[in-house]
Amino acid sequence: MNCFTVQARDAGARAGILHTAHGDVATPVFMPVGTQASVKGVTPDELTACGVGIILANAYHLYLRPGADLIAHAGGLHAFMSWTGAILTDSGGFQVFSLARLSRVDDDGYHFASHLDGSRHSFTPESVVALQETLGSDIAMVLDDLVPAGVDEARARDAAQRTLDWAQRAKRAIRRDDQLTFAIVQGSTFEALRRRQAQDLAALDFPGYAIGGLWVGEGRDVGLAMVDASTSELPVEKPRYLMGVGTPQDLIESIARGVDMFDCVYPTRSARHALALTTSGRLNLRNAAFARDLRPLDAQCQCPVCASFTRAYLAHLFRAGEMLAPRLVSVHNIAFLSELTRSARTAIVGGRYASWSEQRLAALRDATASG
């Protein structure tokens, strides 16, 4: 059975349903990040109240702490963190690459030292499949070979080839039939490489596909061009997930190019820096302009934070160093991105994505509210 149903198409944009072992998820969808089995400061109940049905967790972090055996002992990741919705786990490639002390990448996999205690570990395409099966996520990612931004084409081609080989090995290693495994399109900023890898991976018939290695410093136009190149070669009936993206603008532009799924620490990390997302741009709550502002963060927002609290109160909480501040703004920011993707979906179904996106992008450029 296909895990994805495309319900409507509007130029390049798509509205669909992703079918997982923990419920159906309407797309386009933004997945809040719960790296360590916790979306920072936010409870599962609050995520549900924000309209969130799927979150991301990181296999690398959970492997190191608290360990997959403990999570299995607790009945799997859903039971461990008390989340009844769907979970996508990242394979750990990106974290090994960016966070751990990486000693070697070879055809076998990654060999690295933990960022926590320096202990030595290896991740192979097979071991990360087994790891994610133990965690029990609904969607697992294959291990991919990453390269820094700005490498030459030969190096990018080698990494893409290894990513393809690893995807084949991952596919053979799958044992659970209730978990969807997504392959990852690499290819740095080389369009032909991206297209070729998307074609090669498409031939392997994975349930879904991610686009990786972007938004790492290549510039937004280049990133969007690479998204275009990738989605145009991927099968239309499979979900596409753009990893680690992004801002409201990024989401709107990428949905237009056929992306269905997103994840990013942006809403929660912004919240910890007193930055609130609104339809008319981002507010810096440390700005003096908000100290006496009795309006909610966003007058159009239906979230529980906007129902109860003013900008002035939230600004006070940040100045006073109160932990309630990042918590409340995290809830709002997640609700905001969740609403943005729901609104995008409605526009796609209604065949008016172009005008909707034009209007939302114009509003986001509104300077008056950006403080």
Add this chain to the structure above:
Amino acid sequence: MNCFTVQARDAGARAGILHTAHGDVATPVFMPVGTQASVKGVTPDELTACGVGIILANAYHLYLRPGADLIAHAGGLHAFMSWTGAILTDSGGFQVFSLARLSRVDDDGYHFASHLDGSRHSFTPESVVALQETLGSDIAMVLDDLVPAGVDEARARDAAQRTLDWAQRAKRAIRRDDQLTFAIVQGSTFEALRRRQAQDLAALDFPGYAIGGLWVGEGRDVGLAMVDASTSELPVEKPRYLMGVGTPQDLIESIARGVDMFDCVYPTRSARHALALTTSGRLNLRNAAFARDLRPLDAQCQCPVCASFTRAYLAHLFRAGEMLAPRLVSVHNIAFLSELTRSARTAIVGGRYASWSEQRLAALRDATASG
């Protein structure tokens, strides 16, 4: 009209109802502390779900930041923080004494420098009445003259006399009729002084009385003896509030001595240090014993945290430095103390406080759960 109704007495313990402009509060009651107009990490909705009907805020902190004029601009403290229950504000005497750079106390009041920016301010008995009337709390405290633990009787007597004089001045300064003003019994650890001051303040006919200057290092037996001395001289028909107390044991022992109201940072501060309160003692969630423990914090607890999360998960969150950890344990600890006082009330009404308190104190001494 009396702001307090005594509904039942059981030896020294009392069950009552405190009538405030923001609702009736059943006593004995524990008031969580929201120093800066926020109970650290916890929303008003969560407080309500924990059975909390009254909280404490600090006039000193709110005066300095965000300022009483902003809070008035927001419609008062309740509207500012979106809390519909009752609020008691501390007068600021204790904070000036313990936190600010105090330059002088004289018959006029306190003269001090802000702990935030060194700016110079004065608090007088009259100014703190006006300040709390601007904040719009339901219960205001008079300014009291504090002395360090261990002073001699002459110094304690002078401070008690000044506290009495200031209480009289505060009473004359009251303008609002929807705010209850409580006087504060001082007298350090001198029983005769405590008794005398309780009698003198009782003669002034305040709506309620606090017992201050205790649990500051004098030792628990001495503190409880001073509580006894104070409550035995205070009018039975008025509420008694023991300031800055305390642990479950402290509450149980003080309720037996006729105390109706408590406040303390204990549940929230403990939570930030990974300490969870349970019927069988305090758990340190950093203890290795809890890493694989799939039980809730307290099997008898009805709070939303115990309904959803295990000790193992909470222990993981603390180890991983996740902000969800202190948040969840704060909710549990507040719910725990709230349940403790409700249970005490039921025992008093049922005429079995002695056996109830004996059983609860014995359970708290249970070494098996204290990790």
